[in-house]
Amino acid sequence: MDDKGGLLPKASLTVKNDAGGAAQTAITDAAGRFTLSGLVAGSYTVQATAPGFNTITKNVRVTDGGTNEVSLSLSIGNLTDQVTVEANSQGSVAAALAPMDALLEATSARTEITSAFIQNFTSPVADFGEAVEMAPGTFTTNGNGVGLGQSSTYFRGFPDGDYDIDFDGIPFYDTNTPSHHSWAFFPSQFLGGIDFDRSPGTASTIGPTPFGGSIHLLSKQFSPMQNVRGGFSYGSFNTKLFDGEYDSGNFGPAHKFNVNVDVHHLGSDGYQTFNHQTRNAGDIQFQYRPSDKTTITGFSAVIWLDANTPNFAATRCQMYGAQAGYTCTGANAPFAGSGINFLLTNNSDPLLYLNNQYNYYHVPTDFEYVGVRSELGKGFTFSIKPYTYNYDNSEKYSNAVPITDNAALVGTTYAPLNVKIANTCSTLVKSKYTCGVDKYNSYRKYGETSELTQVSHFGIFRAGLWYEWANTNRHQYPADPLQNWLDAPLPNFAETFVTNSYQPFVEYQYHATPKLTITPGIKFAYYTIGTKQFADNGGKIGGLGSNNPAAFITNGGSYFSSLPSGDVNYRIRDNWSMYGQVATGSIVPASGTFDFTQSATGTPVATLPKQQKNLTYQTGTVLKLKRVTFDFDYFHIHFDSGYSSFTPIDTGEPVYYLQPPSVTQGIEGESNVYITHGLSLYLNASYNRAQYTGNATVFCNTAAACLSSTPQLSIATPGGQRISNAPSDIETEGLTYQHRSWDAGAFNKRVGTMSLDNSGFHNAGTIDPFTLTNVFLNYTIKSGTHFNQTKIRLSFNNIFDNHNITGDSFATKATPLLITANGNTYNNPFVSASPITPLSGADAVSILPGRSVMLSVTFGLSPKR
Structure with a gap:
């Protein structure tokens, strides 16, 4: 079996x-x-x-x-092997050559992205977000250029933080919000494939946010042959990549050992001005097989990242100058503030608030695990994987105003930029700490994943547990960048907290007939947090009466969810299957949910909101013919939107609540058509509508009433309005040629219209459709000589040099409508007092980075085959 x-x-x-x-x-x-x-x-x-x-x-x-x-x-050997085995068993040439594909055994909308796609049809400097951006219903943006900063990935309208990402089955995410850092963990050099599941998954799908879906990152497969590779890449924005990799092959007594090592250095000026990136990274994998029943694997990765990313974005006026619909005069004049067009080069000039010394990140990370898998007999197998990882972000950035250390210059104009000097930051006491921020976010995690399986003729039983403990230290201090980043006495906030996550699960994959598989299961998600928050300047909890930086309060809470799931897969024919799924998911709440503005007594008031959950229905089909593959799915997702808050009159403490529930439903399709002699046409498309439902939200005017069943105030939600940042449609077209030593491909991604919210004003603006086109050309030596697998790669990202807007942060915030009930006045969080001009020249916008070209040469040195 x-x-x-x-x-x-x-x-x-x-x-x-x-x-x-x-x-x-x-x-x-x-x-x-x-x-x-x-x-x-x-x-x-x-x-x-x-x-x-x-x-x-x-x-x-x-x-x-x-x-x-x-x-x-x-x-199965690895993800590539699984795709290959299935393609071979069906005699499907189209499946074997598909850049991305679904599997016949799928029970949800799932796309398998193999190592061949990552190595041939992405840039050598791509991150994991850019490796999935061509998948159905998905798009990724990165304003500084591919692989050169923090990318953002969306699918089915879900943003980062609404879905899981794991590596070899180990979830990784931030502790303050369940989001991810694509530039600080798992670059493409570490990846051997991606299993992309656009659903909450089965009960055995673990993680903090099995809500919108899961991106399962996989490590590289061990090579049975010894091999040494060294490469160099150079491209646009002065981007340089040096990479070296060593495969030991099977060695040692009875050839039971195998090791893989990769080290690389990345440096780039970036597409955006003063957004330099430097990354030094390495990983090592090992495998030891002490017996035919037991395998021990291990992985360790270290990344040392430095960047000069400014803490603000350019405005429309700074990007484009005056355009129809807005003007660029006065404060909105071009170059009248921060912007990508600043070209400051004199390092001795104290006005260089945008220079490297005033905006930088220093982010070291590490990630380690050891996995043991052992067959126990009678079909039982037990696996356990203890792990630890660390994220340590030290960030300092200046506010976007010119500064000087000479009080006489304050109010004068700095000629090179035609801007006024706002303050001295070091000589004027009132503004001493207004020019910079000293920011720190660090956490260390320890955890384990374990699973017991039993394979029989009836099916597969699975039971397991994910447990994780994390310790976090965070702060933000106003600071003086001209006085060696001297911190203010009180921070904007300073806190430490400890979190625990438990997820036991059980499921049974029942083989009802040779063609029908039914998998019911349930997972229990339990989460706890304990916080220690120090006195601050009012940014979060206030001075606690004494304004003593050592004063603190403690707080905490817990959440528990039962998450059942069930799916079926029916094999209509050997090459044609259908599936259906009903699954539930939840989201670990952000640590900010536990922030409360404290009175002089420092007594916390904790009225916690309900946990975000969803219910997903999906059905689909997968077909593999010799020259055509096709998969299609329909999905309907009812989910709780994010948190908001209001303040009852008796406590002055915020009460958090879930925003109106939402429904996303749509269809997705994917196909690869084999044309001839290695030439294939890949297509995918998704069409969906994501909108708020028309249910009412209940408010209350006292903390006690918030916990009672008696409604105090009922407000209709914006039923029918579209959810922000959820495109109406997304399409991908790809043409690939994979024959002998050549791998070439062109991929075009079109993202449809998106609505944007502004404060309480829904659908305040839109993002017009935008298109990204990438082209790749690869030649690999496959002669069987010592230089076997030597490879030349040429990559073009955004080949047509489009600069479409991909995101917008409104300069003018909408004012919520005031309403009165029960003698009290409230802000209606869903309706604006009056319409505003949603798009202005002062809006901070994100755009597609310009065209980038990368040439890469990797030299292989292996034993003659």
């Missing part, structure tokens, strides 16, 4: 007497069975293999006149 309980035909068996003599062989039939007879008594070694599967070996004792039944479970 395979490791999922499926019967494996045409597997090869070799049986050899340990005392010597010729080996006997057999091939499994359609039911995965084999028989060998006439063996003499003794000890035998049974070895089974099949294309794309890892070889398995077992020792069997044969007695005279006895019969032994041997069950063997072969595991």
Whole structure:
């Protein structure tokens, strides 16, 4: 059988007497069975293999006149192998050449992105967000250029923080909000494939936010052959990448060891002015097989990131100058503030508030795990993976105003930029700490994932646990950048907190018939937080009466969710399947949910909101023909939107509540058409509508009333209005050529119209459709010589140099409508007092980065094959 309980035909068996003599062989039939007879008594070694599967070996004792039944479970080599095995078993050339594809065993909308796609059809400096951006219903933006900053990925309208990302099954995310840092963890050099599931998944899908979906990052497969590779890449924005990789191949006693090492250095000026990036990184993987039943794996990665990213974005006026619909005069005149067009080069000039010394990040990270997988007999397998990782972000940035250390210059005009000097930051006491911010965010996590499985003819039983403990230290201090970043006495906020996450689960994948699989399951998500918050300047909790920086209060809370799931997969034919899924998901609340403005007594008031949850229905089909693959799905998601708050009159403390629930529904389709001689056409498209429902939200005027069942005030929600940042449609067209030594591809991604919210005013503006086109050309030496796998890569990102706007932060915030009920006045958080001009020249906007070209040469040095 395979490791999922499926019967494996045409597997090869070799049986050899340990005392010597010729080996006997057999091939499994359609039911995965084999028989060998006439063996003499003794000890035998049974070895089974099949294309794309890892070889398995077992020792069997044969007695005279006895019969032994041997069950063997072969595991897929890696994601690429799984796709290859399925393509080969169906005789589908289109599936074998598909850049991305769904699997016939899918129970949800799932796209498999192989290492071949990452290595051939993404930039050498891409991050994991850019590796998934061509998948159905998905888009990724990065304003500084591909791989050169923090990218943002959306799918089905869900932003980062509404879905899980894990690496080899280990969730990773920020502790203050469940979001991710694409530039500080897992660059493409670390990746061997991606399993992209656009659903909450089954009960065994673990993580803090099994809500919108999961991006499962996978490490590289171990090579059985020794190989050394070294490469250099150079491209636009003075981007340089040096990379070296070593595969040990199988070595040691009985060839039971394997090691892979990769180290690289990345440096770039970036597309945006003064947004330099430097990254030094390395990872090491090892594998040890002490027996045919036990495998030990390990992974360790370290990244050292430095960047000069400013803490503000350019405005429309600074980007484009005057345009129809807005003017660029006065405060909105071009170059009248921060902007990407500043070109400051004199490092001795104290006015260089945009220079490296006034805006920088220093972010070291590390990530480690050790995994043990052991077969226990009778179909049972146990695996456990303890892990730890750390994120340590030290950031200092100036506010976007010119500064000087000479009080006489305040109010004068700085000629090179035609801007006024606002303050001295170091000599005027009132503004001493207004020019900079000293920011710190650090956490260390320890956790484990474990799973017990039992494979039988009836199906697969799975039970397991994810547990994680994290310790976080965060602060933001107003600081003086001209006095060696001297901090103010009181911070904007300073806090430490400890979180615990528990997720036990159980599910059973029942093989009801050879063609029908049913998988019910349930997961329990329990989360706790304990905070220690120090006195501040009013940014979060206030001075606690004494304004003593050492004073603090403690707070905390917990959440518990039961998350059932169920799915079915029916194999209509060997090459055609259908599936259906009902699944629930939840989101770990942000730590800010536990912030309360404190009175002089420092007594916290904790009225916690309900946890965000969702309910997803999906159905779809996957078909693999020789020249065409096709998968299609329909989804309907009812989910709770994010948190908001208001303040009851009796306490002055904010009460958090869930915003109006929402519904997203739509369709997605994906296909690869094999044309001829390695040439294929890849297509995907999604169409959806994400909108608020018309349910009412209940408010209250006292903290006690908030917890009672008696409504105090009922406000209609913006039913029917579209959810912000959820495109109406997304399409991808790709043309690939994969033949012998050549891998070439062109991919075009179009993102449809998106609505934008502004404060309480929904659908205040829109982002027009934008298009991104990338082209890749690769040539690999496959001669079997010492230089086997030497590769030349040429990458074009945004080849047509489009500069469309991809995001907008409104300069003018909408004012919520005031309403009165029960003698009290409230802000209606869903309706604006009056319409505003949604798009202005002062809006801070994000755009597609300009065209980038990257040439890469990787030299391979391996034993002659």
